[in-house]
Amino acid sequence: MTTSTPQLPFAPGPAGQAGHTGTAGRGLGRVLRPMVKVLPEHARAHNRALVLQQLFHSGPTSRADLARATELTRVTVSDLVAELIVEGLVAERGVRAEARVGKPAKLVGMCTEDFQIVAIDLADDASFRGAVMSLVGEVLVRRSVAVEGRTGADALELLAQLAAELVAAATRPVIGVGIGSPGVVDREGVVVEAPNRDWYGVPLAHDLTTRLGTPVHVANDANTRALGEYTYGGASGEGLLVLIVGQGVGAGIVVDGMLLKGHRDAAGELGHVTVVDARDERPGDPEPVVCACGRSGCLETVLSVPALRRAVEGLAPEDSDVVLASVGRKLGIVLAPVVSALNLAEVLLSGPSELLDGPLREAALATVRERTMPVVGDQLSLRMATLGEDAALSGAAVLVLSGQLGVT
């Protein structure tokens, strides 16, 4: 590809899309993606993370294979690996078993046994659940504390204690602490608002980092769960929405390889979209339930776990199926525009499967398919999440892996 007259530059290359803060354009138009300067040392950090990532996902590998996978030279890979070995993150793992031509390869592998992660899930109103986890996502130690109505600073103190206990309970150095919190959490780990805990503008990540002496990463709990499902749940496609059905309803969305945050960091708030229309009411219908948000007809008023349990309570299986299917249809109506707009490949339901994984799921899928164009709907998969209760913990661990090691 040769260009004309004056030697015009090509596209900015791999580093062209980096950064997240900085220079705001004033004069002419606006900046699509704010940029930050990149130094050679940043490139180095990037390449180091690349090697580590390869090692993490593919297990022990020879330096030569790493070079082929990363497209760096063997020399550079050796250098990076040496650095990682000095840091204790990587170690030699003997020679490759298979007999091949040439000098036998010395495998190097990530020291997944030598470090641990602390993960905490604050989604439950009644208790804080935490765990010490291995780098590969296994839960090693569980611990939870009853909240007993604590809010504000008291709840913070309780959380800090739980985190400290878990860090102490770890049998290996802790890389970091990951926390999934309800409410709106910004990119810096500040809990902008979490009404249930009475937290407003709490710089959770920063405060706990200084208090624990260990890096702390915080994200919204639905996003955390989505991250867990995306990373460990065997999601196949590129566009993924994880719908969390619990006390309320929330969602985390991964599109184009990244977690959506949204303007004001409140992406995924699907619980308070209206689904029950006044005009839909038929004579004899139950009165529309008033939602916690003050309005009525919200998705949460029919799809949350309490609402579902109340709706099917004491009903015969057939009747309960009808009720669940009706809720599924409402869900489908809400999902259809989202699935279309984002061209999603998968929607996962996370919550009690005895309620969700039957007529409700089937009706929701059928409704989405009915209401979207075939090329969108037919390729959609709508199924149960695979990770259950520990999705949030896994996701919190991913937060740390990604934030501290650059491994995703």
Place this chain on the structure above:
Amino acid sequence: MTTSTPQLPFAPGPAGQAGHTGTAGRGLGRVLRPMVKVLPEHARAHNRALVLQQLFHSGPTSRADLARATELTRVTVSDLVAELIVEGLVAERGVRAEARVGKPAKLVGMCTEDFQIVAIDLADDASFRGAVMSLVGEVLVRRSVAVEGRTGADALELLAQLAAELVAAATRPVIGVGIGSPGVVDREGVVVEAPNRDWYGVPLAHDLTTRLGTPVHVANDANTRALGEYTYGGASGEGLLVLIVGQGVGAGIVVDGMLLKGHRDAAGELGHVTVVDARDERPGDPEPVVCACGRSGCLETVLSVPALRRAVEGLAPEDSDVVLASVGRKLGIVLAPVVSALNLAEVLLSGPSELLDGPLREAALATVRERTMPVVGDQLSLRMATLGEDAALSGAAVLVLSGQLGVT
């Protein structure tokens, strides 16, 4: 912030989120955002684009100010500027007028007059519209050709001729050609499918690049328009959806500073979401219109320009207002879940304002507000797009600026 025992690394820094193709994880979990190696030269290209971007958006600036804005040193900026001057992209613009202490600053500015861009909009079924544009988005020469039913290779040939003519009509060297095409367009500029043109898997960007000898960038027309509105339309917020109402209905979405592509690159296909429910029908309602996609009740059957014109034809103003408001409500019902899920800040309507910018828009906004939680809906702005017919051309120009110069 000191970390414990072994010297653990910090987050990967500015370059941590780069790249788009490469290594797929196999073993443990999956990669959130595939990474590519970064070399010093890529860092250089990035920093060069950073300087250029600053110059583009802020107009003529001194090297010292550029250094402050980019956080690079004066030395580095001088070096980069020298390179840009050699390439002819930047030139000295005399000294700064204001009298200040110290040595007077020599301003350097981008040579926005010395290069041009060719932009082409294929959205219209009947004709291909193109223009030679300045780097700041002004249309200098317009040219359009009637399609006259041509499809497939014939339509391609027509497009190539138009592009070549426009390149020839430019009075300055052409940086690149930007094209907004209907249908699904992937990241490489391949038109995956565009039924109206009978294009399937046409590598438009690549073919035209070789044919014209000038870099060609192609994107979906709705995305292109969204890009234009985002860059030149004075959009304020971070989450933006531009709804294009024309022969059909489509949308382009900018969230978290990037244009959404979606799994299969079909994000934004809102035209074929069902909005007219069978059970909504009242006695006397008109028969639901069968859509081009074969189903019925699609948004497109009520919101497209032909549908709207047909609906208000011959009606008294009051009656037509009622009809338009009714369509607006349907639009609001579709938008509410999308606005909530993505936490959008703005929705822009692009199309004939005599139809859209009245009861329709007002009803849509009111409906979205009714059906979303206050924190989402109250901050939403739903207004007319400002760029009109030329939005697609502007967006195509942005495609080129971004692709060739790294300027957005």
Place this chain on the structure above:
DNA sequence: TGCGTTAGTAAGGAAGGTCTACTAACAAAC
């Protein structure tokens, strides 16, 4: 006239990655 301030450049150095060339260690063919 002298002093402090600001703009821009020159020279040297540190860090990163590549290329080329080398050694080590093996399988398979002779």
Place this chain on the structure above:
DNA sequence: GTTTGTTAGTAGACCTTCCTTACTAACGCA
């Protein structure tokens, strides 16, 4: 048993990129 070809890993020279430090030029102000 030796030779040949292949693969793994390392050493050294080189290029690029940016930084730091030190300098000159040009101004306002006292």
